[in-house]
Amino acid sequence: MSEITPASWTALTTLQTKAQAEGLGTALEETIEPDGVGVFEMEDGSGLWEVGAYFAEAPDETQLALLAAAFDAKPFVVSEVPPTDWVAHVRRELQPVEAGRFFVYGSHDAERLPAGRVGLLIEAAMAFGTGHHGTTLGCLMAFEALLDAGLAPGPVVDVGAGTAVLAMAAAKVWEGVPILASDIDAVAVEVAEANVRVNGLAGRIECLEAAGFDHPRLAEAGPYDVIFANILKGPLVDLAPDLAAHAAPGGHAILSGILNPQGDDVVAAYDAAGWDLVRRAEIGDWTTLTLRRR
CATH class of the missing domain: 3.40.50.150 (Vaccinia Virus protein VP39)
Structure with a gap:
């Protein structure tokens, strides 16, 4: 069954420290009230922290600019995310993965499980950590x-x-x-x-x-x-x-x-x-x- 998400918006910025990032995340929740806020240490070895906010409607970019300045963050980059059928996307992109005796696959590829292999079934709608x-x-x-x-x-x-x-x-x-x-x-x-x-x-x-x-x-x-x-x-x-x-x-x-x-x-x-x-x-x-x- 398709799971099509409507268009949405993201706003992303980076900061130098965890304390700044957490402070900005809290301020976003208390003032602009986005649909979701994430605070993450970046995985590129830079030591920077990323703050992301997610919106069902286009956010007020002036408010975002003021918050970024208040916490010494880079200006927010705001992007529109088009409607996406995520399950269909995952089924197209994620092919079975072979790791020695293990065979990681989605239900849409059940017929591809080779005989004698250890099958690990991960549903397409639950695709993080699939082995890909x-x-x-x-x-x-x-x-x-x-x-x-x-x-x-x-x-x-x-x-x-x-x-x-x-x-x-x-x-x-x-x-x-x-x-x-x-x-x-x-x-x-x-x-x-x-x-x-x-x-x-x-x-x-x-x-x-x-x-x-x-x-x-x-x-x-x-x-x-x-x-x-x-x-x-x-x-x-x-x-x-x-x-x-x-x-x-x-x-x-x-x-x-x-x-x-x-x-x-x-x-x-x-x-x-x-x-x-x-x-x-x-x-x-x-x-x-x-x-x-x-």
Whole structure:
């Protein structure tokens, strides 16, 4: 079924610091009241922060200019987004992805699942984290390499799970071990639960809303033999001690969401927290790290 969004508008700007960006985001919500506001650290290694506002109708550009000046931001760039049938777009653009034994596909490509492959079904309307991004693909390939090396089944947690594709990959190849998928975003948790059901894994994967390891179930189900964390450099560095605390001795962490120039910094942070580098791979602009707990 088509899901056509009407025309909308975006307004984007960049700032030097997180505090400025968060302040501008709050001011936007309190004054102009857009339909949505996002505050993100940019992934290009610049250290800049981006603030985006989303509108159903064209925004007042004078108000935006005043707010940008008040927070020392660059002028907002306002763009109209034309009506889009997003599901149709995704179905056109996202082809099945092969990562070793794993085959990631949408329901529109179900007939293309090869015999003997481990199928991971992600609906087109839930397309973030499908395996088409270099970070997710890198994590699947890193897990494939561990499996090929004889990694034994053990408890698994997928931190920042998104669609839970990585947790589902583990559940498809390992029976009878605890597998958890957590995300800080409640909508992502709902998406993860839906994907778990359509893949026939209900009851096999526990989906939780949590920031990092801040949930009692994440402590109860550990220590973990495999920890997936496909997020961003900053949170990964911050989480290094927590990953170590929740990992079994000799357990593995598979990390991505790391731009290639950021890889050395993440490796150094995890070395200091008690991890050894096992494998480092690049797909496009993105690095995936496999580490082993000392």
